[in-house]
Amino acid sequence: MEWDTRLIHEGQDTDPLTGAVNVPVYLSTTFRQSSPGVSKGFVYSRTGNPTRAALERILAKLESGAGALAFGSGLAAISALFMSYPAGSRIVAGDDLYHGSTRLLDVARTHGVKVDFVDTTRLATIRRSFTEGASVNLLYLETPTNPLLKITDLRGAIAIAHRGRARVAVDNTFASPVLQRPLELGADVVVHSTTKYIGGHSDVLGGALVARSRSVLERLRWFQNTSGGVPSPFDSYLMIRGIRTLGVRVRQHAENAARIARFLNGHPRIARTLYPGLPRHPGHATARRQMDLYGGMVSAEVVGGRNAAMRVARRLQLFTLGESLGGVESLVNHPATMTHRDLPAAERKQKGISDGLLRFSVGIEDAEDLIDDLRQALS
Numbered sequence: 358m359e360w361d362t363r364l365i366h367e368g369q370d371t372d373p374l375t376g377a378v379n380v381p382v383y384l385s386t387t388f389r390q391s392s393p394g395v396s397k398g399f400v401y402s403r404t405g406n407p408t409r410a411a412l413e414r415i416l417a418k419l420e421s422g423a424g425a426l427a428f429g430s431g432l433a434a435i436s437a438l439f440m441s442y443p444a445g446s447r448i449v450a451g452d453d454l455y456h457g458s459t460r461l462l463d464v465a466r467t468h469g470v471k472v473d474f475v476d477t478t479r480l481a482t483i484r485r486s487f488t489e490g491a492s493v494n495l496l497y498l499e500t501p502t503n504p505l506l507k508i509t510d511l512r513g514a515i516a517i518a519h520r521g522r523a524r525v526a527v528d529n530t531f532a533s534p535v536l537q538r539p540l541e542l543g544a545d546v547v548v549h550s551t552t553k554y555i556g557g558h559s560d561v562l563g564g565a566l567v568a569r570s571r572s573v574l575e576r577l578r579w580f581q582n583t584s585g586g587v588p589s590p591f592d593s594y595l596m597i598r599g600i601r602t603l604g605v606r607v608r609q610h611a612e613n614a615a616r617i618a619r620f621l622n623g624h625p626r627i628a629r630t631l632y633p634g635l636p637r638h639p640g641h642a643t644a645r646r647q648m649d650l651y652g653g654m655v656s657a658e659v660v661g662g663r664n665a666a667m668r669v670a671r672r673l674q675l676f677t678l679g680e681s682l683g684g685v686e687s688l689v690n691h692p693a694t695m696t697h698r699d700l701p702a703a704e705r706k707q708k709g710i711s712d713g714l715l716r717f718s719v720g721i722e723d724a725e726d727l728i729d730d731l732r733q734a735l736s
């Protein structure tokens with residue numbers, strides 16, 4: 358089956374009891390047992406709930422995994438993943454991760470996990486971190502990254518990690534499974550903030566872990582149940598509803614983003630446009646190999662720095678000034694004062710997040726209207 362068919366039909370049979378075409382929302386925390394210890398597969402809703410189970414079945418199929426685990430937020434999913442590494446483990450992670458993931462790895466350090474942040478866009482750097490120091494248990498990657506849209510060569514990075522007997526987890530939030538499927542490239546675990554493209558309407562927080570093997574899945578399931586950060590049945594339903602339109606949305610996001618990147622790239626008041634679809638982008642060739650399209654996120658540096666960027670952000674009408682991404686509506690974010698404000702200025706500068714940088718989550722409005730809005734805000 359092709360993508361758009363799978364998104365609507367896979368794992369979503371009509372309800373056998375009533376014929377309902379939508380997965381029912383099962384608001385029950387406990388389930389009757391026919392005899393002590395004998396259930397129909399559901400016992401208590403933290404451990405398992407039929408609506409959440411439907412979402413997990415669908416996510417597993419979209420990412421080609423043995424199974425999936427749904428969580429109440431992306432960070433709840435990532436917490437459970439990191440929690441599964443005991444004191445004494447070593448995690449090598451990208452140095453341009455979602456800031457909340459970096460914070461969680463700092464917490465892991467306080468629990469005795471050794472963590473090294475490296476530039477994963479260079480395979481030589483990953484290789485060096487595997488040959489120097491203690492053996493590595495987990496390589497944790499994000500591609501494309503936030504907000505600089507850096508690209509890591511997944512096949513290359515996975516080969517290095519597997520040679521070193523480490524597992525690989527990839528945060529696939531920015532691409533979505535429509536554009537990139539890391540498990541098919543050999544990764545062991547895929548991470549999602551389903552709050553973003555999978556939910557798609559800026560109305561539900563959620564997260565997921567998808568595992569390639571049964572054994573990794575079952576180990577992570579133990580941590581899902583133990584840490585308890587599961588989504589409600591209604592939130593699970595909203596995520597399923599989002600998935601049904603994921604294909605058409607993501608393709609439109611990517612088409613609009615490509616047009617906006619080209620517009621910004623040629624604009625005299627933009628110093629630098631970051632979009633993996635631009636041939637000049639350092640990760641373009643890799644992105645072309647491992648992604649079907651280049652996604653809906655575009656970052657750009659405004660000439661004139663901080664004040665100029667803030668002025669553009671304030672003047673935009675269709676792009677709402679706000680954090681988050683992946684919803685149908687366009688958003689603009691000024692990382693230096695918003696999502697990345699926690700980072701000390703020197704660290705932001707060293708990472709390449711300049712004060713003039715704006716990050717656009719390009720929505721699915723008409724692209725000409727979005728370009729007109731950017732034109733007036735930049736004038």
Ligand SMILES: *Cc1c(COP(=O)(O)O)cnc(C)c1O
Pocket residue numbers: 430431432433455457458499503528530531549550551552553562563564
């Ligand atoms: C938003 C985001 C997260 C965290 O997810 P929440 O749902 O906000 O907890 C993790 N990774 C990436 C890439 C994100 O964009």
